[in-house]
Amino acid sequence: MGERAVDPDGLSARNATRLRTSRRITAWSMYPLALIQICWTGVDATYLADAGLPLWMAAVSSAAALGSGVLLLLMIRGRIDGRRAADGRLVVWSLALSLLAFAMVQNLLNSVLVLAAWWGVVANATPSRTSRNLGLAVAALSWLKALTLPLALGMSPFAFTFAWSVGIGFALLLRVLFASTFWLWDITNDAIRGQAARARLAVSEERLRFARDMHDLLGHSLSALAVKAELASRLATRAPERAKSEMSEVQDLARSALQQVRGAVNGYRDVDLAGEVASVSGVLEANGTRTTVTGLDGLDLPPNTAALAAWVVREGGTNVLRHSEADRCAVTFTRLPGRTARRSTLVVEVFNDRARGAGDRAASSGNGLAGLSERVSMGGGTLSAARTKDGGFLLRAVLPLQGDAGARTRSSSAPGDHEESR
Known part of the structure; x- marks a missing residue:
């Protein structure tokens, strides 16, 4: 036959x-x-x-x-x-x-x-x-x-x-x-x-990882560029020197974004926590959002945890730019000791006081928080994102302080005082 x-x-x-x-x-x-x-x-x-x-x-x-x-x-x-x-x-x-x-x-x-x-x-x-x-x-x-x-x-x-x-x-x-x-x-x-x-699954996961990285990298960078460019355009006639300074920062941001994209393409995906906090704070301040950072000084973190915390700060700052009219933003780092070193955790919170309405939120893709949730879950942590009763918005990540933390849990919504997930 x-x-x-x-x-x-x-x-x-x-x-x-x-x-x-x-x-x-x-x-x-x-x-x-x-x-x-x-x-x-x-x-x-x-x-x-x-x-x-x-x-x-x-x-x-x-x-x-x-x-x-x-x-x-x-x-x-x-x-x-x-x-x-x-x-x-x-x-x-x-x-x-x-x-x-x-x-x-x-x-x-x-x-x-x-x-x-x-x-x-x-x-x-x-x-x-x-x-x-x-x-x-x-x-x-x-x-x-x-x-x-x-x-x-x-x-x-x-x-x-x-x-x-x-x-x-x-x-x-x-x-x-x-x-x-x-x-x-x-x-x-x-x-x-x-x-x-x-083999096909590995390729698909790598594509998803790369897409998530591109979104996380470019989402923040492009949002910052848009804010800086808009500010420069408003200052062009009233304060040319200030506008020139803002455009110079736009150029620096563009170069930084290009370097980050090249780094992601080459597989170097880690970001610096202190540098990320400084970058996000600068962009938010330029947008008129007063930013306070608490708990970062003297904080000694494992590389994996520091990288995850930096991604949380980056995505939190991007959300403040895109989906809020915040006057105030608070970035807080809290180390919670456990019974053993393996159980110690780091809580990272990014809070803004004026989240936009449901219409603006519905218009957003939501891919950033979904990608961040996957990233945090893969690192053994949990992520919650929800409105607060006073009209603000809180992004909270609980991250393990051990690089080899074995638990891989799904992200969950914050309980109690939150009304809806973003």
Whole structure:
């Protein structure tokens, strides 16, 4: 039988070749067993000649066994291609042809082996209940033929039991052989495709990571550029020197953003906490938002925690610029000791006093907080973002102070005094 090309589904050329080779080996190791019915019908021609019966019966039984074998091959190939249950038409027609061969074969052992070979294949391509019922029907037909077959009427009870037991054993042997081969094929197929799936997942995660980094980097930088440029345009006629100074800062911000993008492209994603706090404070002050920083002086943090805290400050400052009309912004760092050093945490809060209404909030994409939540969760911390009762907005991150903190929890909303998540 010809081999059908395997759909690579994104597999590399090497893995696709390995999968096709495994498929061919699996298929061709089972194809001969599916045609074994022809052997028993061919052997039966000897018994027909010795008994003086017409040889056309052997020809009919061989032709029927060949047709049944071809249908069994189709079932095997369908099972290898992933169809757990064979087409009902293949089962019915193969059974009809096998029964015809069974009826034409005049030797009891050979006739039992014809049906045993058929059941050994079909049992692996049908549901277990159907397989069991077909097995019982085949066994019953074997007994019925033994009671009516002229060549079997004179058999001793021992010979009769032996012939029937050999048929049952042969059917079970084929059942186990085919089940084991299919099982090995499924393991090989899953392993190769799983390897490709893991590779694709790694690529997707890296793309998401890069997209998140670009958003976090450029979101803040572009917002700061917009604020500075707007301020410079307002000062162009009233205070040219001040406008010139602001445009100089715009240039510096643009260069800094370019360096950050290049760093992200090269895989250097960490940001400096003190530098980030200073940058955010400067931009907010230029926008008219008075900014206070508490708890940063003398704070000694592990590199991973410091990097996460810097991302929280960056995203918090970006949200103040985009989604508030704040007069005041407070950035607070609080170290909370635990019973052990591993349980110590750092709480980073960015609060502004005048969050905008629901309409402005709905217009924003929300990707920044979603990306930050993923980043904090991957670092073992939690993130909450919610309005406060006094009309402000609070972004709070609880970060582990150990770089190897094992817990990876999902971000959750702040309880109690917060009314809605941003």
